[in-house]
Amino acid sequence: MKKRFAQRMTWLARGGAILLLCCTALLACAAPPPSGGTPAVSPEARTTPTALPPTARPTDLPATPAPQPTARPTDLPATPAPQPTSTAATATAVAQPGVTIRADGTLLVDGEPFFPFGFALYPRYQTEEFTPETLARIAASGFNTLHAPIRDNYPDLQADADRLGIRLIAEIYPYELDESGIVRAIAWVKDHPALLAYAIADDVDDGEYYSPANVAQINELVKRVDRNHPTYISGFVPEQIGDFMQSADIVAMQSYPIGKTYWRFALPSHVNYALSTAMAAARPYNRPIIANLQAFAWPDQREPTAVEIRNMTYQALLNNVRGIVYYAYNDSVWRLEEHPTVWQAVQDLTPEIERLAPVLLDGAYTRLNTGSEEIVAAQWRYADQLYVAVANAREQPVSVAIPLASPATGPIEPLFRERPAGLTFENGKLTGRMEALEVHVYVLNARP
Incomplete structure (x- = not known):
């Protein structure tokens, strides 16, 4: 959006002024490498530090405004072919401290599989918009991940997050920091056990600021300082996100379709299109895809319903993503707790994610052929059982007849008894009627 471009230019100007103040304060603590205030990681400015300066606590990191969601699609071509089966048993990984990525894209935290499930949250910690009580409520609701920018009190956030069992995606704003600033920010937070990843670029495919090359340069700069945590980027244009698959370790795909009245594809089914496109682009590089999903309302538009x-x-989940980060808990214009329907809807999902996490992380996944891009289905074989989920992304009822990809026996049991169900299993197929936007999740016995 043009508005976002204007905002970014304003942030750049503001960031330059703030950066001068930051540098003055930081010089009292440690002498940084020479810097001419050039934009982050421009080829002309790249240097390889022989030794990192001391990592004294910054006195004032740039107060970047929260980015506004974009997710501007261009056109909606046919959904890519279903992803082939992935079997966690065939993946290999070495248990080691820090965060690594298994061959199947699963994140490993100190060697243990981890499914990130949480929010983006942009205000500064220990302010009215983001209190320690806010963090405690997020943790108590069952969420385990928070995407939060590095601010001047980040160690306090890290300490409280670690105590509550929350992992942090630490966002760096490269358009506000030169190389030495990025190095200093990473060195300041890299050794804390709450750290999950570094978010090094947002809206990478907007065509306004980033290119695959300069994002890769930021990635290389981060790796000079910390090789124990992955880098993370997020985009919103499914047709272009593939250009950035080699620019970072983790790629997130945004889909925020509800309420975008000017766009003919403002439908829930855009999520399947966006994520299946991203998954197809990621497959040759074994990049994990994380879903950035909508938990907010566009300005002057309705908020998404619980359904x-x-x-x-x-x-x-049916696209086999490796985590979910909702936008947003709080940003400059949205506060989730002021919207109880949305807040309750995401809280109601945490028991389901907790129940499914072992299946999602270590089950053998197969996308199922439904004959429609708006009917999304998949199965996971896990512990001699077959878990099957079907999502009707249409805004009207449908009748389905979905063949399973491997033998199974009944009885067919709903996994969540308070949620919609009613499909039957016969002759290797799930059949029956689903109401508009229903999701069904079942478990059967897997046959050898």
């Missing part, structure tokens, strides 16, 4: 939120969440 839409659950449907979009399961569309992501």
Whole structure:
């Protein structure tokens, strides 16, 4: 959006002024490498430090405004072919401290599989918009991940997050920091056990600031300082995100379709299109895809309903994503707790994610052929059982007849008895009627 471009230019100007103040304060603590205030990681400015300066606590990191969601699609071509089966048993990984990525894209935290499930949250910690009580409520609701920018009190956030069992995606704003600033920010937070990843670029495919090359340069700069944590980027244009698959370790795909009245594809089914496109682009590089999903309302538009939120969440899971980060808990214009329907809807999903996490992380996944891009289904074989989920992304009822990809025996049991169900299993197929935007999740016995 043109508005976002204007905002970014304003942030750049503001960031330059703030950066001068930051540098003055930081010089009292440590002498940084020479810097001419050039934009982050421009080829002319790249240097390889022989030794890192001391990592004294910064006195004032740039107060970057929260980015506004974009997710501007261009056109909606046919959904890519279903992803082939992935079997966690065939993946290999070495248990080691820090965060690594298994061959199947699963994140490993100190060697243990981890499914990130949480929010983006942009205000500074220990302010009215983001209190320690806010963090405690997020943890108590069952969420385990928070995407939060590095601010001047980040160690306090890290300490409280670690105590509550929350992992942090630490966002760096490269358009506000030169190389020495990025190095200093990373060195300041890299050794804390709450750290999950570094978010090094947002809206990478907007065509306004980033290119695959300069994002890769930021990635290389981060790796000079910390090779124990992955880098993370996020984009919103499915047709272009593939250009950035080699620019970072983890790629997130945004889909925020509800309420975008000017766009003819403002439908829940955009989630399946966006994520299946991203998954197809990631496959040659074994890049994990994380879903950035909508838990907010566009300005002057309605908020997503609980049914839409659950449907979009399961569309992501059915595409075999490696985590989900909702936008947003709080940003400059949205506070989730002021919208109880949305807040309750995402909280209601945490028991389901907790129940499914071992299946999602270590089950053998197969996308199922439904004959429609708006009917999304998949199965996971796990511990001699077959878990099957189906999402009707249409805004009207449908009749389905979905063949399973491997032998199974009944009885067919709903996994969540308080949620919609009613399909039957006969002759290797799930059949029956699903209401608009329903999601069904079942478990059967897997046959050898």
